[in-house]
Amino acid sequence: MKMKKLGSSDIEVSHFCLGSMTWGTQNTAEEGHAQIDRALEAGINFIDTAEMYPVNPISAETIGRTEEIIGQWFARDKRRDEVVLASKHSGEGMQHARDGAPISSDTIPGAIEGSLKRLQTDYIDLYQFHWPNRGSYMFRKNWHYDPSNQSRSETIAHMEDTLGALQREVERGTIRAFGLSNESAWGLTQWAAVAERVGGPRPISVQNEYSLMCRLADTDVSETCVNEQIDMLAFSPLAAGLLTGKYQGGKIPAGSRLSLNEDLGGRVTPRAFEAVAAYLDVAAKHGLDPVQMALAWCATRPFMGSVIFGATSLEQLDVALGGAELTLSDEVMADLDAAHKAHPMPY
Numbered sequence: 001m002k003m004k005k006l007g008s009s010d011i012e013v014s015h016f017c018l019g020s021m022t023w024g025t026q027n028t029a030e031e032g033h034a035q036i037d038r039a040l041e042a043g044i045n046f047i048d049t050a051e052m053y054p055v056n057p058i059s060a061e062t063i064g065r066t067e068e069i070i071g072q073w074f075a076r077d078k079r080r081d082e083v084v085l086a087s088k089h090s091g092e093g094m095q096h097a098r099d100g101a102p103i104s105s106d107t108i109p110g111a112i113e114g115s116l117k118r119l120q121t122d123y124i125d126l127y128q129f130h131w132p133n134r135g136s137y138m139f140r141k142n143w144h145y146d147p148s149n150q151s152r153s154e155t156i157a158h159m160e161d162t163l164g165a166l167q168r169e170v171e172r173g174t175i176r177a178f179g180l181s182n183e184s185a186w187g188l189t190q191w192a193a194v195a196e197r198v199g200g201p202r203p204i205s206v207q208n209e210y211s212l213m214c215r216l217a218d219t220d221v222s223e224t225c226v227n228e229q230i231d232m233l234a235f236s237p238l239a240a241g242l243l244t245g246k247y248q249g250g251k252i253p254a255g256s257r258l259s260l261n262e263d264l265g266g267r268v269t270p271r272a273f274e275a276v277a278a279y280l281d282v283a284a285k286h287g288l289d290p291v292q293m294a295l296a297w298c299a300t301r302p303f304m305g306s307v308i309f310g311a312t313s314l315e316q317l318d319v320a321l322g323g324a325e326l327t328l329s330d331e332v333m334a335d336l337d338a339a340h341k342a343h344p345m346p347y
Contacts, residue, residue, distance in 0.1 A: 001043025001324050006305050007204025008229040009177050011125060013084050015299050016324050017046040017233065019310035024054035024065030026255065026312045032069045033076070035317055040082060042321045048207070048233070048308050050088035050130060051115050052097060056260045063096045064118050071120035086126035086233075087115050088181060088207075092133050102133045104158070105165035112174050127166070128179040128207060133158055138182040138209055140266035140347065142216060159191055163200025170201055179205035179233070185220035192228045203230055205305055210234035212243060212279055212294055212336065213272065213346055222303040231305025234298050238309065240264040242272060243294045245280050255312070267347045275343035282335045292323030297336060300328065 002015040018039040023032035036047065052058060053066035067087065074080050089111045092102035101107055115124060131138070134155050137145040169175045178201035180191060188206055195202040206225065210217050210232060217225075217232060225232055238244055241257050242264065252258050258268070283290040298307045311317040328336075 002299075003045075004231075004305065006126070006177070007231045008202065009204045011084060011177055011204070013046040013306050014044045014324075015304070015306055016044055016295070016321070017048050017086075017306040017308040018044055019235070019308045020047060020049045020066050020070065021053045021055045022310055022312050023069045024062055025056050026054070026257075026260075029069045029072055031313075032066075033073045034314060035311060036070075036073050036083075038314060038317055039321070040079075042324065044321075044324075045082060046084045046086070046306055048086045048235075050090070050128075051111060051118075052088070052090045052094055052130070056257060058096070060096045064114070067115055067118035071118050075120045080121055084125045085119070085121070086128060086179065086207075087119070087124050088128040088130040091129065091131040094130075102158075103129055103162060105161045108162060108165040108169065112169055116174060123174055123176060125176045126179050126205060127169070127175040127177070128181050128205070129162075131182040132180075132184075132187055134187075136182040137184065137216075155187075156190065156194060159194040160198050163191075163195055163198065167200040175201075177201060177204050179203055179207065180230075181207035181233075183208065185224040188221070188224045188228060188230055192230065205231050205233050207233040207235055207308070209236045210298060210301075211237045211239045212297060212340065213239040213267070213275055215340065215345070217303070222301070225303035232301070232303045233306050233308055234301075234304060235308045237295055237298045237307050238291060239272075239276075239294075240267050242267060242276050243279060244291050245276060248273060248276060248280070269347045271343065271346040275339070275346040278339040278343055279336070282332065282339055285335065286329070286332050288326075288332070289319060289322065291319050292326050293328065293332070293336075295320060295323035296326040296328055297333075299323075300333070 003012050006013050090097040093100050134150050180203050183206050191203045283293045309320050
């Protein structure tokens with residue numbers, strides 16, 4: 001398993017990261033623990049979670065359960081030092097967390113304490129803001145994105161306020177580093193600039209959706225990541241399961257994400273299935289597993305820190321892990337580029 005230091009930090013992570021958002025709904029605690037065991041055996045040291053997990057669905061009854069499941073594993077195995085743990089502070093509108101309050105210096109200490117209690121640990125390695133207070137163009141909002149109602153002064157004041165609170169948590173030892181999620185190139189630049197101007201932890205990562213099917217980060221965000229030493233953590237690298245091919249031809253496997261979410265968060269479109277067919281053809285042409293090909297491709301990107309993938313079975317996990325050591329040939333990369341040009345942004 002390849003390793004690298006995340007962003008400008010000394011935190012070393014595997015280039016594949018184990019996602020956990022199904023633990024507590026689609027997966028039991030025991031299944032989540034088995035996935036952690038298998039991933040660590042394969043050389044993964046990086047686990048990503050969030051206070052609002054699990055999903056499918058998100059509910060008041062289940063919120064926080066995924067962190068609890070990870071905490072139970074820490075309590076059982078006493079292997080906290082083998083894991084780089086990332087979690088997230090929910091933003092404005094998440095009614096099940098702090099009645100939907102936006103992220104602020106007032107919410108950060110309590111949110112961290114809640115996560116630490118559920119996780120049964122004294123610290124979180126990478127603490128991330130799940131989405132910006134000002135909103136985001138992620139999750140298909142890019143098609144009608146309009147930032148004209150934003151207040152630049154309020155955004156900068158919020159950054160200064162929260163970085164001060166995060167610095168106090170760093171000094172307390174409850175978090176080691178700070179990251180962002182669902183953030184834009186402008187936002188990343190401002191966070192880095194504010195940290196340099198007023199102090200506080202400089203962001204080392206941004207967790208955005210990124211896959212062969214969703215390449216919003218290829219231009220401005222990638223340039224920002226490289227120049228500001230902020231590594232991308234790609235979520236949904238399999239396009240919510242579309243790139244596995246299991247949904248082609250109208251199939252909806254029992255217990256799959258599509259069986260629980262009829263449009264996969266806006267990803268199900270006629271053009272999406274056409275794009276998947278093109279990528280499946282590339283995999284077949286070169287004798288590759290499409291899951292492993294898609295994950296390995298994400299890992300090649302020059303701004304990538306780690307590729308976050310999830311699984312609902314050990315069989316799925318084993319297939320994904322097989323992509324960790326896969327090297328894609330120039331011919332495969334060229335064919336993937338051609339498929340992308342023929343099927344850009346299919347959702």
